[in-house]
Amino acid sequence: MSLKIVVLAKQVPDTRNVGKDAMTAEGTVNRAALPAIFNPEDLNALEQALRLKDAHPGSTVTILTMGPGRAAEVIREGLFRGADTGYLLTDRAFAGADTLATSYALATAIKKIGEYDIIIGGRQAIDGDTAQVGPQVAEKLGLTQITYAEEILDVNLADKRITVKRHIDGGVETVEGPLPIVITVNGSAAPCRPRNAKLVMKYKRALGAQEKAAITKDGAALPYAELYDKLPYLNITEWSVADVDGDLKQCGLSGSPTKVKAIQNISFQAKESKTLTGSDADIEGLIVELLENHTIG
Numbered sequence: 001m002s003l004k005i006v007v008l009a010k011q012v013p014d015t016r017n018v019g020k021d022a023m024t025a026e027g028t029v030n031r032a033a034l035p036a037i038f039n040p041e042d043l044n045a046l047e048q049a050l051r052l053k054d055a056h057p058g059s060t061v062t063i064l065t066m067g068p069g070r071a072a073e074v075i076r077e078g079l080f081r082g083a084d085t086g087y088l089l090t091d092r093a094f095a096g097a098d099t100l101a102t103s104y105a106l107a108t109a110i111k112k113i114g115e116y117d118i119i120i121g122g123r124q125a126i127d128g129d130t131a132q133v134g135p136q137v138a139e140k141l142g143l144t145q146i147t148y149a150e151e152i153l154d155v156n157l158a159d160k161r162i163t164v165k166r167h168i169d170g171g172v173e174t175v176e177g178p179l180p181i182v183i184t185v186n187g188s189a190a191p192c193r194p195r196n197a198k199l200v201m202k203y204k205r206a207l208g209a210q211e212k213a214a215i216t217k218d219g220a221a222l223p224y225a226e227l228y229d230k231l232p233y234l235n236i237t238e239w240s241v242a243d244v245d246g247d248l249k250q251c252g253l254s255g256s257p258t259k260v261k262a263i264q265n266i267s268f269q270a271k272e273s274k275t276l277t278g279s280d281a282d283i284e285g286l287i288v289e290l291l292e293n294h295t296i297g
Contacts, residue, residue, distance in 0.1 A: 001157040002058030005049045006110060008121030008134065009042040009063050009078065011071040015126050036070065038077050041122025043192035045185040048152050049120050050082045050193065056155065060084045062113065066094055066105055069210025072236045079203040080195040085233070087113070088208055091240040093251045099128070101255035103136030108244040110141060118155075118162070120183045123148060131184070138182035145182040146175055150189045155179075208236040 013034035046061075053059040063078035063086035065071050075086030089109055097105065110119060119141075124131035131147075138145035146164050150172060154163040160179040165172055167186045205224055207215075216222050228234050241251055249255060276282040290296045 001056065002060070003052055003056050003117045003155065003157070004115050005052060005059060005061045006113060006116050006119045007042070007046050007049050007061060007063050007078065007083065008106060008119065008137070009046065009065045009074050010039045010122075010125050011036050011065065011067050011074045012039045012125050012127040013037075036073070038074050039122055039125045039127075041124060041126075041185060041187045043122075044187060044189040045120045045122050045183075046078060046081060046083070047190050047192040048149070048183075048185055049118070051190075052118070052152060052155065053082065056157070062086060064106060064109055064113070065089065066097075066102065066109075069208055069214070069238075072206075072208035072211055072238075075208075075236050076203060076206050077195075079206060080200045081193055082196060082199065086236060088236060088238045089244070090208075090210065090238050091251075093241045093246075093248055093254075096253035096256060097251065098256035098258035099130050099132040099136060100257060101251055101253075103133050103140055104250045104255055105241075105244070105246060106133070107137050107140035108246045109239060110137070112239070112244045117179045118181060118183060119143070120185060123184045123186050134182060134184035141182070143180055143182050144177045145184070146177050147184045149183050149185045152183070203234070206234045206236055208238050210238065211236075 014037045015034065046063075049061045053061050061078075061083040063075045063083050065074045065086070066089035067074075069088075069090060071090065072086075072088050075083075075088060078086055087109060089105055094101075094105055110116060119137065121134050121137075123134070125133075135145055135147065146162075146166060148166045148168065149164045150167045151165045152162065153165055153174065156162070161176055162179060162181055162183075163174060163176050164183065165174050167188055205227060207228075212222055212228075222228075241248060247255075274286075276286060287296075
């Protein structure tokens with residue numbers, strides 16, 4: 001028996017390697033100055049999904065992401081590694097969403113996808129670190145959830161049960177849950193496999209509608225245009241709010257109760273440097289300074 005798996009993925013700014021331009025003067029992430037990447041823990045989740053696909057012939061893996069047109073790159077990366085298809089939620093009405101509005105949009109898209117046994121995503125995104133979206137999606141769909149997963153140990157399709165090893169403080173635990181289910185994967189799980197050369201050749205020209213429009217906006221011809229009619233899998237599906245029957249009041253800023261009360265600028269704008277020795281006193285002094293200015297702690 002086969003599985004239908006949906007992988008929740010996000011394109012995020014790479015906040016792991018930041019420089020002096022990483023933050024704006026207002027203290028927010030300068031997304032234009034940072035490269036966009038596949039959220040690391042979502043890659044861990046993709047690997048778990050692909051392992052299930054390998055173990056259960058006939059299974060399908062679908063990538064679901066939300067963002068601007070360029071977020072189609074996340075879907076291509078998934079296809080290069082073994083996913084079967086993908087959907088991009090893209091609409092100006094989705095902009096400015098907090099975790100509540102994001103989970104609403106993803107849940108409505110999953111309902112449109114229809115059939116699913118496992119919905120899996122990373123524990124959290126590196127541009128937010130909230131770990132809220134996965135559990136909120138589970139609540140909106142009325143599904144059981146398993147969080148902090150490190151490995152999916154077994155899927156019993158006859159009994160519709162799944163066994164998962166999850167990371168907890170002080171160790172690990174093994175839990176079971178019913179299908180369908182939502183799982184969020186920890187960064188300590190197995191890393192995602194590399195791109196498959198054959199799949200890269202197959203999907204390298206896959207594009208979303210917005211990407212095609214950007215290429216042809218000045219009257220330029222779309223390269224290999226005939227392929228998009230001949231090979232439907234090269235057309236990345238884009239969905240708007242209307243396509244998923246979403247409620248505009250629950251999308252984007254309208255559906256986001258989170259309000260920014262204050263912004264503290266922690267950007268790296270110091271014009272002086274400090275040289276430390278390896279002494280305990282220097283290290284202790286640095287830690288105290290970082291705690292006092294709330295850079296850490």
